[in-house]
Amino acid sequence: TKIDSLPLTPSEYQRYGRQMILPGFGGLPAQLILKRSRVLVVGAGGLGCPAVQYLALGGVGHITVVDHDVVERSNLARQCLHTEKRIGMSKAESIRVAVEALNPHVTLAPITQQFTASNALPLVSSHDLVLDCTDNPLTRYLINDAAVLCGKAVVSGAAQGLEGQLVVLHRELYDINGAGSSGRGPCYRCLFPVAPRPQDVTDCSEGGVLGTITGLVGTLQANETIKLLLEGLHRSADGNGEGSPSPPTPTMLLASPMSVASSTLFRSIKLRPRRTDCRVCGDETALTAKGLRRISSLEEEDYISFCGLATL
Amino acid sequence: TKIDSLPLTPSEYQRYGRQMILPGFGGLPAQLILKRSRVLVVGAGGLGCPAVQYLALGGVGHITVVDHDVVERSNLARQCLHTEKRIGMSKAESIRVAVEALNPHVTLAPITQQFTASNALPLVSSHDLVLDCTDNPLTRYLINDAAVLCGKAVVSGAAQGLEGQLVVLHRELYDINGAGSSGRGPCYRCLFPVAPRPQDVTDCSEGGVLGTITGLVGTLQANETIKLLLEGLHRSADGNGEGSPSPPTPTMLLASPMSVASSTLFRSIKLRPRRTDCRVCGDETALTAKGLRRISSLEEEDYISFCGLATL
Amino acid sequence: MASSSKQTLDIKLEFGGGTELLLAPPRNKKQRISLPARADPATLHKTLRQQPVVTMPADEGAANGVSSSSAKEAGPADMRFLVQWIRNHLIVEREELFVNTDGEGVRPGILVLINDADWELEGELDYELQDGDEVCFISTLHGG
């Protein structure tokens, strides 16, 4: 068919040419995978802005951004897709305006509602993966649980003060022979089965944050997303050394780029594997043995009590 | 005076509040240092865009951008401050338009000329430091030599393929007692006294590059710049552990964020110290002993022959 | 007081993600401590807080820690012991932001790393510390 013979427009070929020729990227097949991908970004703030910026530039075809906040001046020292003129506009809508100017070949769908137990499943299930760019533990557990229930990975970023953290949750693992999935890595609940108490949680409005830190983590979230979207292609390629990923040990990246000690600027730490008795991604037998109830409906879960917010 | 009692406008206080409250940033004094800083960015492409973006968001008061290229569609998959509509506009001017929308409190001075041996010294000497965001060895040597002659540090970034490199050149070193400068770290010529042959140099239009890589390196260049601009303030503070830098061993950061092996995502490597017989930053005695002529005038240096470009 | 240096373990501690704010000034993110190799329960007694130790020289740790090598219940220094040791020697205020409500573990939301690996890979509280181990306490971040 005509569409198959020219799967990108000439304008798209011009735009993406420099990355399509890149050894290790994957050429036209990789670009087409990105174009057909649907990515959900929860949070349009310090992390969401740079993440969406580089996803859109790279040609990820459909990006849905969920955020119910509006742009405030205090956001503007780090949230790079919002502008002075768009103060007062919904953040999701402001990002849509920015992306329209950056790359007319991608669709940015703004959702100006809060991400809740009610809309989480339909939102997550209609996308290939989720970027957690939020700023509070409750939403982080909610995104995680929805993603596990839908079988999607979460590219989770966090930034506070002068430090950042990046981890891919519930990611498919592959054995070294490339014979197929050998299960999933840990989810957020595997790593943190008990939520931190509210008094232990500082957010950016209390503790402060620097724009280059959110910029760094958000950009790395976009990078990790592109890596995950192209993973299947690279795994099947006979490859040049870049092309055949070994089974990833679950790791978290810690970034302290303002540190003066070069040894601690970036550090990868080894994480525990999936918890067989995890309430959302665990095994039936292990849960039954411990008398634990598996999470099967987000709306029946009391996230407010779980996060200790009931009495606040 | 009135100006001293309210050194920032209320709008600036709102904008920068989240970073001013940040422990380790330095509060109002730090923000004022950034506001009064003048930074020169050579190159308005894949590195220059994110670097300028985060410098402007953070409140670096005066940013001069030098680039004689115009925006092309093939730039748009990574050069985040340019837009589809500004194809054909000078890149420096396009960045000015973008920054005006991002932060009206900073000045972006666009220079639409090439950075040459003729304009290098006046440009560099009128700024506090230089960001090397260029894409060719000749300009990299030229920026370096100009910076050394003017006594300025260079925050040098490079990105190609799926890899990035970051190094601060000719930086002032401080001894552990904070008693003052104990000399300078290596310059670009100390590290690479002989230029690579033209056939060994690939650029992004031949070899390709991915937007998240330039985004990462450019963001880290902005971060390193802010760290350097605030270094004096942090050194004089009695500090909280972040505040008193030990003498930095010269290091280069290597980034391979698309790698599947978490151990090689980021790596800091130790560099050699300054070369006493370096033709631009070396000591008179060592140069005389080796019969080498110190570079004292950029216009008398033959950069074209040095980079092997004379016969091309 | 007659302890030799063999009775102590050289441990590198690192605090991050905000946990360093709970330490005594100057709140050094990186500290090197000498921990008694045997976890004498007396060490853990709160009265030892009289002698705040920020970055301990090697022998001071031994002096503070091993009051009697014949004390009963002394066992190899494990993570349970280290957490208590930090609580008593390094944390100056709001210790509830560091330790668990059961008083034994670490509060939810703090990642504990032994030589750059999640301590759950190493046996958690029961892990017996080795000379030269690097232990990090990193608060998970939630900001965005």
Add this chain to the structure above:
Amino acid sequence: MASSSKQTLDIKLEFGGGTELLLAPPRNKKQRISLPARADPATLHKTLRQQPVVTMPADEGAANGVSSSSAKEAGPADMRFLVQWIRNHLIVEREELFVNTDGEGVRPGILVLINDADWELEGELDYELQDGDEVCFISTLHGG
């Protein structure tokens, strides 16, 4: 051929910044090689190119390398020897993109790291390799 494993050094090699493109497919950025501990000049002879070695098992390296321990000019394996070894065993084409025009060093623009430090800190070509050393060849990037 009677060499024992003690006559070889286990060296980790890494290639980056594009230098990996000069290697034989599959152009592995990371390789583990067994290098003869004594730099027998015969090893360097181009005819050994007949046996291309991509990622060498430990004993194959010894077999390839130490043809005779009594060969004259044999000395401890240094970086000069390693560069030649790589040129002969790993590089399949355009070796001028790896070695210097003098045939001894590495071309301008390649950073050589010994255990994550610039080789100029370690003695450059004269550095004597130790078992377990990690040597990286990273081409400087110029793109932006």
